[in-house]
Amino acid sequence: MRLHAVILAGGRGERFWPLSRRSRPKQFLPLLDDRPMLAHTLARIRGLMDPGDVWIITAKDLKREAESIAPGVPNAQVIGEPVGKNTAPAIALAAWWIKEAGSDSVLAVLPSDHRIEPAERFRDELARAGRIALERGAIVLFGIPPTRPETGYGYIESGDPIEPGSPFHRVKGFREKPDHRAAARYLSQGRFLWNAGMFVFPPGAMLEEIHAHQPDIAALLADMPGPPRGGTEDALRRFYGAAPSISIDYAIMEHSGKTLVARAGFSWDDLGSWDAIAPPESRDSLGNATRGSALLHDCKNVIAFAQGGLVAGLGVEDLVIVRTPDVTLVCRSGRAQEVRAIVEQLKARKDLDGYL
Amino acid sequence: MRLHAVILAGGRGERFWPLSRRSRPKQFLPLLDDRPMLAHTLARIRGLMDPGDVWIITAKDLKREAESIAPGVPNAQVIGEPVGKNTAPAIALAAWWIKEAGSDSVLAVLPSDHRIEPAERFRDELARAGRIALERGAIVLFGIPPTRPETGYGYIESGDPIEPGSPFHRVKGFREKPDHRAAARYLSQGRFLWNAGMFVFPPGAMLEEIHAHQPDIAALLADMPGPPRGGTEDALRRFYGAAPSISIDYAIMEHSGKTLVARAGFSWDDLGSWDAIAPPESRDSLGNATRGSALLHDCKNVIAFAQGGLVAGLGVEDLVIVRTPDVTLVCRSGRAQEVRAIVEQLKARKDLDGYL
Numbered sequence: 001m002r003l004h005a006v007i008l009a010g011g012r013g014e015r016f017w018p019l020s021r022r023s024r025p026k027q028f029l030p031l032l033d034d035r036p037m038l039a040h041t042l043a044r045i046r047g048l049m050d051p052g053d054v055w056i057i058t059a060k061d062l063k064r065e066a067e068s069i070a071p072g073v074p075n076a077q078v079i080g081e082p083v084g085k086n087t088a089p090a091i092a093l094a095a096w097w098i099k100e101a102g103s104d105s106v107l108a109v110l111p112s113d114h115r116i117e118p119a120e121r122f123r124d125e126l127a128r129a130g131r132i133a134l135e136r137g138a139i140v141l142f143g144i145p146p147t148r149p150e151t152g153y154g155y156i157e158s159g160d161p162i163e164p165g166s167p168f169h170r171v172k173g174f175r176e177k178p179d180h181r182a183a184a185r186y187l188s189q190g191r192f193l194w195n196a197g198m199f200v201f202p203p204g205a206m207l208e209e210i211h212a213h214q215p216d217i218a219a220l221l222a223d224m225p226g227p228p229r230g231g232t233e234d235a236l237r238r239f240y241g242a243a244p245s246i247s248i249d250y251a252i253m254e255h256s257g258k259t260l261v262a263r264a265g266f267s268w269d270d271l272g273s274w275d276a277i278a279p280p281e282s283r284d285s286l287g288n289a290t291r292g293s294a295l296l297h298d299c300k301n302v303i304a305f306a307q308g309g310l311v312a313g314l315g316v317e318d319l320v321i322v323r324t325p326d327v328t329l330v331c332r333s334g335r336a337q338e339v340r341a342i343v344e345q346l347k348a349r350k351d352l353d354g355y356l
Numbered sequence: 357m358r359l360h361a362v363i364l365a366g367g368r369g370e371r372f373w374p375l376s377r378r379s380r381p382k383q384f385l386p387l388l389d390d391r392p393m394l395a396h397t398l399a400r401i402r403g404l405m406d407p408g409d410v411w412i413i414t415a416k417d418l419k420r421e422a423e424s425i426a427p428g429v430p431n432a433q434v435i436g437e438p439v440g441k442n443t444a445p446a447i448a449l450a451a452w453w454i455k456e457a458g459s460d461s462v463l464a465v466l467p468s469d470h471r472i473e474p475a476e477r478f479r480d481e482l483a484r485a486g487r488i489a490l491e492r493g494a495i496v497l498f499g500i501p502p503t504r505p506e507t508g509y510g511y512i513e514s515g516d517p518i519e520p521g522s523p524f525h526r527v528k529g530f531r532e533k534p535d536h537r538a539a540a541r542y543l544s545q546g547r548f549l550w551n552a553g554m555f556v557f558p559p560g561a562m563l564e565e566i567h568a569h570q571p572d573i574a575a576l577l578a579d580m581p582g583p584p585r586g587g588t589e590d591a592l593r594r595f596y597g598a599a600p601s602i603s604i605d606y607a608i609m610e611h612s613g614k615t616l617v618a619r620a621g622f623s624w625d626d627l628g629s630w631d632a633i634a635p636p637e638s639r640d641s642l643g644n645a646t647r648g649s650a651l652l653h654d655c656k657n658v659i660a661f662a663q664g665g666l667v668a669g670l671g672v673e674d675l676v677i678v679r680t681p682d683v684t685l686v687c688r689s690g691r692a693q694e695v696r697a698i699v700e701q702l703k704a705r706k707d708l709d710g711y712l
Contacts, residue, residue: 295701309682312684313685313686314688315687321686327665328668328679330668332670332672335670336670339670341653352649
């Protein structure tokens with residue numbers, strides 16, 4: 001088996017404003033330590049596959065930055081999308097190119113902005129999922145056993161295991177982000193898993209599904225030249241210009257009979273907002289967590305993130321405090337997902353537009 | 357009557373950290389608007405006296421900055437103390453020099469870091485107090501009728517008015533900062549007034565009291581040359597080197613039979629901490645007040661002070677948020693006076709010493 005990775009690094013989230021900016025989305029931010037999330041993603045698969053078998057899909061204007069973070073990855077395999085078309089076209093294209101690498105190839109699609117621990121266990125499970133995918137011509141998704149009634153994630157309903165005791169299950173269906181009641185039910189029933197957006201497949205299996213369910217994309221692939229070694233910009237522009245904007249879940253997963261789901265044994269978090277960057281185990285005895293220069297006096301449950309300067313807290317509780325070189329955000333704990341409301345207000349304020 | 361002012365601008369407070377720093381104490385900060393407090397103090401007396409009759413007492417290393425804020429004041433009258441010796445020696449020295457200006461001279465001692473409004477009423481009352489001081493050879497203090505049981509101020513106990521209905525009263529005594537119970541009693545009894553640290557006197561009256569109660573200072577004065585026109589640095593060094601460190605209240609006011617107290621009709625605040633910079637009338641309907649670039653979303657009772665950058669608040673209440681170019685302070689409302697605790701901790705942290 002030869003494992004390839006396609007790392008999705010095209011996101012444009014505003015959820016980590018003020019650290020994330022137009023030119024600096026989440027995957028390029030040093031949220032976990034001093035390295036950007038994308039660097040963590042690359043480090044996590046080191047040893048499991050050759051850097052020459054890694055592909056990174058990002059936006060055209062982010063290609064340079066992605067390349068600088070991924071020194072071993074051939075620059076021609078860092079694809080700068082001229083326009084974002086969600087995940088299905090990019091994954092189809094990667095499968096189209098990688099199928100030429102040989103019949104023992106397996107492709108792992110990996111988001112670039114999640115926290116996954118421990119890395120060794122992740123690698124073991126990824127390799128095991130790759131072997132199952134290759135053996136069965138399957139698309140193997142990772143499902144995370146939920147630990148709380150999370151309403152922010154999609155769920156995968158798992159069916160019977162492929163063999164008694166196997167962590168690989170058939171897929172009964174997909175569920176959109178549920179309301180709290182449904183999420184609580186999913187949590188108690190045990191067969192619902194968080195959809196982590198990670199999956200493994202032989203390129204041929206995915207291409208068959210694209211032919212079957214996304215003929216428009218399949219037709220566009222037929223016009224594409226082989227794996228890029230530079231000079232594919234025109235072809236990319238044509239492909240992305242014509243491709244529909246659709247997620248791989250909608251385009252393929254929900255229609256495919258080839259899917260399996262692996263119950264993951266590693267811990268996973270999609271780091272959806274500032275609230276998530278300091279999980280309980282990273283807090284001190286007062287519930288505080290700091291990054292950079294911070295001094296908290298008589299504070300409780302405070303996340304202080306300082307980049308370029310000092311954050312001082314005095315007698316405060318349940319806050320997320322983020323200081324960047326030009327902005328300070330002070331946010332009630334649990335409300336960090338509303339940072340977008342601030343960003344929207346900034347867009348409407350010409351005088352503050354520079355802080356976007 | 358010829359009014360002179362002696363403005364006390366030597367303070368070294370840490371109460372407005374992180375805006376106040378070693379080299380930038382409160383009187384030089386733009387706390388009320390874009391002008392430093394000292395500039396407000398000078399503007400407040402404009403028209404009432406000639407800038408050539410204004411003296412500023414500050415620390416030696418702050419003399420330049422004080423001069424730049426006080427363009428009409430002769431540089432020789434901006435006294436840079438080689439070492440701080442509290443207020444009594446400085447006031448004695450000013451009286452010593454100003455007594456030569458003529459027998460109709462009256463000297464007003466004014467702190468440089470208080471908020472006083474309206475300025476016109478203040479000028480009227482200052483002039484009236486000056487006339488009474490000159491007529492009676494008195495030291496006339498300003499007492500502020502208290503509006504709350506404040507434990508952070510000293511109090512003056514007023515006696516009978518000098519004439520029926522006069523705002524000028526005899527002084528029965530001085531009270532240190534009281535506990536809450538005593539402060540509540542003072543508030544209800546009506547004859548206790550906040551000691552605003554402002555007073556007016558003919559230089560001769562003050563010098564008599566210094567002879568009577570502070571013979572050491574009086575002896576040092578006898579060795580001083582006349583009013584400085586440059587080149588008095590050696591004399592200043594000798595004077596300050598030998599003078600006792602003592603406040604004018606302890607040194608003179610509490611012993612003098614010449615004191616009167618004027619019940620002030622202007623509003624006054626000594627701006628003791630960040631909590632004080634946004635009084636109720638300056639708040640919006642949600643109790644928020646902002647200075648500089650700030651964006652508050654679903655916030656209540658938040659003071660946001662931004663210098664060099666943006667402060668964004670999201671869903672928070674009862675906070676003071678101060679952003680300077682290198683520090684962000686987030687403080688629970690009502691606890692800003694504890695900022696000193698942060699400063700003390702910084703002093704103990706070599707790695708954060710640069711933020712002092």
